[in-house]
Amino acid sequence: MTAESAIWTAHLAAIRQESISARAYAQQHDISLASLYYWKRKLKAVAGKPEVAPPAASKFVALRLPAATLAPRPTSCTLILASGLRLEMPALPAPEWLVAVGRALQEAR
Numbered sequence: 424m425t426a427e428s429a430i431w432t433a434h435l436a437a438i439r440q441e442s443i444s445a446r447a448y449a450q451q452h453d454i455s456l457a458s459l460y461y462w463k464r465k466l467k468a469v470a471g472k473p474e475v476a477p478p479a480a481s482k483f484v485a486l487r488l489p490a491a492t493l494a495p496r497p498t499s500c501t502l503i504l505a506s507g508l509r510l511e512m513p514a515l516p517a518p519e520w521l522v523a524v525g526r527a528l529q530e531a532r
Contacts, residue, residue, distance in 0.1 A: 428469075431462035504528065 438448045438459075445463075449456040502510040502524075 428462070428466060431459075432466060434459065435463055435466065 434448070434452070434454065438445055441448065443451075445459050446456055448454070449459055498514050500512045500515045502512070502521075504510070
């Protein structure tokens with residue numbers, strides 16, 4: 424890439440980065456609008472692709488959840504044992520309690 428084409432590539436990248444029109448950019452930097460369009464066409468033809476790389480993808484990802492997912496869920500718990508015994512509790516038990524129940528069931532066998 425020549426020094427001149429590098430300069431115009433930088434101008435074209437700045438237009439894209441600033442998200443302004445070529446006309447506004449040309450006025451701000453006292454550059455001929457016709458020259459901007461000329462270099463845009465020329466660089467695109469030489470590269471066979473857009474004059475500048477597209478902006479890097481944002482690392483931010485919008486996460487949209489259905490409203491039902493955000494609704495509070497009941498905290499009740501039902502434990503069904505192999506013997507068919509069904510324990511219904513109004514709240515989730517502590518993990519230690521579940522471990523103790525599991526051990527007690529194994530010892531009872």
